[in-house]
Amino acid sequence: MLKIDQYAYINRIADMHPIEKSILALATMVICLAFSAPLTSVLVILFMAVLSILVAGIPARFYLKLMSLPLFFLVTGVLTVALNFTTTSPDSFLWGFRIGRYWFGATGVSLALAGNLFLKALGAVSCLYFLSLTTSMLEIFAMLKKLRLPPLFIELMSLVYRFIFVLLETTDRIYISQASRWGYANIKNTYRSLGQLVTNLFTKSHHNSQMLFTTLMSRCYQGELNVLENSYTLSKRNLLMITFVETALLVTGLWSCGYIRFL
Amino acid sequence: MSIEPIIETRGLGFSYVDGTQALVDVTISIPKGKRIAFLGPNGSGKTTLFLHFNGLMRPDRGKIFFDGREVSYKHHRLLELRKQVGIIFQDPETQLFSSSVKQEISFGPINLGLSRNDVEERVKKAMDDTGIADLKNKPTHFLSYGQKKRVAIADILAMEPRVLVCDEPTAWLDKKHEGQIMRLLDEINSDGITVIMSTHDVDIAYSWADYIFVMNKGSVIGEGTPEQIFYDLKLLEEAELERPWLLDIYDDLSNKGFLNRDNPPKTKDELLLNLANCVRGT
Numbered sequence A: 001m002l003k004i005d006q007y008a009y010i011n012r013i014a015d016m017h018p019i020e021k022s023i024l025a026l027a028t029m030v031i032c033l034a035f036s037a038p039l040t041s042v043l044v045i046l047f048m049a050v051l052s053i054l055v056a057g058i059p060a061r062f063y064l065k066l067m068s069l070p071l072f073f074l075v076t077g078v079l080t081v082a083l084n085f086t087t088t089s090p091d092s093f094l095w096g097f098r099i100g101r102y103w104f105g106a107t108g109v110s111l112a113l114a115g116n117l118f119l120k121a122l123g124a125v126s127c128l129y130f131l132s133l134t135t136s137m138l139e140i141f142a143m144l145k146k147l148r149l150p151p152l153f154i155e156l157m158s159l160v161y162r163f164i165f166v167l168l169e170t171t172d173r174i175y176i177s178q179a180s181r182w183g184y185a186n187i188k189n190t191y192r193s194l195g196q197l198v199t200n201l202f203t204k205s206h207h208n209s210q211m212l213f214t215t216l217m218s219r220c221y222q223g224e225l226n227v228l229e230n231s232y233t234l235s236k237r238n239l240l241m242i243t244f245v246e247t248a249l250l251v252t253g254l255w256s257c258g259y260i261r262f263l
Numbered sequence B: 001m002s003i004e005p006i007i008e009t010r011g012l013g014f015s016y017v018d019g020t021q022a023l024v025d026v027t028i029s030i031p032k033g034k035r036i037a038f039l040g041p042n043g044s045g046k047t048t049l050f051l052h053f054n055g056l057m058r059p060d061r062g063k064i065f066f067d068g069r070e071v072s073y074k075h076h077r078l079l080e081l082r083k084q085v086g087i088i089f090q091d092p093e094t095q096l097f098s099s100s101v102k103q104e105i106s107f108g109p110i111n112l113g114l115s116r117n118d119v120e121e122r123v124k125k126a127m128d129d130t131g132i133a134d135l136k137n138k139p140t141h142f143l144s145y146g147q148k149k150r151v152a153i154a155d156i157l158a159m160e161p162r163v164l165v166c167d168e169p170t171a172w173l174d175k176k177h178e179g180q181i182m183r184l185l186d187e188i189n190s191d192g193i194t195v196i197m198s199t200h201d202v203d204i205a206y207s208w209a210d211y212i213f214v215m216n217k218g219s220v221i222g223e224g225t226p227e228q229i230f231y232d233l234k235l236l237e238e239a240e241l242e243r244p245w246l247l248d249i250y251d252d253l254s255n256k257g258f259l260n261r262d263n264p265p266k267t268k269d270e271l272l273l274n275l276a277n278c279v280r281g282t
């Protein structure tokens, strides 16, 4: 997770307008989900891989590792779709087995459905990965502000985001100091140390929040965390390219579902 | 000291809710435009005293004056005071609330109600002055501890205070970064800003400060120039303070006649120069 956060700041399209990146990712995802066409899904997966690896410069190995993370859930989910069961004749099964009175097996239709679903889900996931690998939380916050979400909501989100890292670092420090004193040497020590770690984190966080308030007061805080907003400018060229690509995907989708025909 | 004071306290007393007497009858006068060090062991009340300087804490007893005027705790007067007296807290982790360095530094100036252009300018100047211009686009959690410390200083500089209060600015820093921060504080002071810092490091206090207050158990038990403080052996013993190594060596060698008895050296270079002159027989 932390690595994703790092790439979000250092990837090659880090300064592309966050709205452009979001439109690109979300529009592609909607198209991918809207059409039950394996061709579209495969195109989306390839397109997002090219964008993430070749354009944004995310290392291919890391990208593949990320893509393999949801595989387990996808496979288990898709299996239940692929498998049918029946008590009568298993004629339509391409392949099957019997437990007691029940026949379990896969039909051509169910296999196609499962494959479709699998590709669709993977396509949607790759769109989200593209967005999170190339767009930092800071940009997301800036965008949400542009979209006029309540400031309080955005302030809270950005404080949470900032203090996740403080908390992680504190956890790390406490853990190391415990481990270096045999805190995790055996099960009994481990339970005790973990307990102390958690209580320590709570008191530390409480202390941090009070200190934060003091430091903000010291800088004339009056109830709103107003800061300089970055100004991004939309690029006509990027928008044109995005429109073009999305239209192409849309047409492919419509075509492969049989809504349009080319003569 | 005959110089006009910028901050004065009279009979300041403060206890925490749990009954800890953190400040006991503190009466001091901080000279304007100088480098001031508060020297004392952990728990002697330095932080608590600092929090009184810009009204973050209100004393149980006694009074505080800023620039000759008694500190008032009315809302707009407090804002005015906090604009003039900036505090850099010991742990930058708790001070830095934003994940963007630039946005972090802009917070203070925006609260002062400046225009966007002025804010941009101040942020840029504060970043240049603290040497962190190249960190502009990095998120806070990518920074090293020393860099976070600089951002914390830039935070306050951008508000252009007249007094800069630094709580333990060199805590947890290695020698190299410690030197950088102290030089930075020097530069800030040379622009006419009164710089106040706390430390328990006698070498830093001796070399850097124009004037030192020694604290122990919530009281100020001594004050003076570094020479006055570190030749007052009774005070040092009472405060459980070591002597700076420069002074120890200087005293020892000059007693044996190996050093010229002019002014005690403030830096290693001054000591070496004295030694070299002495060897050459000048």
Ligand SMILES: Nc1ncnc2c1ncn2[C@@H]1O[C@H](COP(=O)(O)OP(=O)(O)O)[C@@H](O)[C@H]1O
Pocket (backbone or CB within 6 Å): B016, B017, B018, B020, B021, B022, B040, B041, B042, B043, B044, B045, B046, B047, B048, B049
């Ligand atoms: N929030 C608090 N609640 C209760 N006691 C405190 C609190 N903060 C500090 N103290 C106590 O007040 C005294 C002075 O602390 P402090 O001002 O932090 O000293 P210093 O900065 O010199 O280390 C210490 O005895 C400390 O334990």
Ligand SMILES: [Mg+2]
Pocket (backbone or CB within 6 Å): B043, B046, B047, B048, B090, B167, B168
């Ligand atoms: Mg302290």
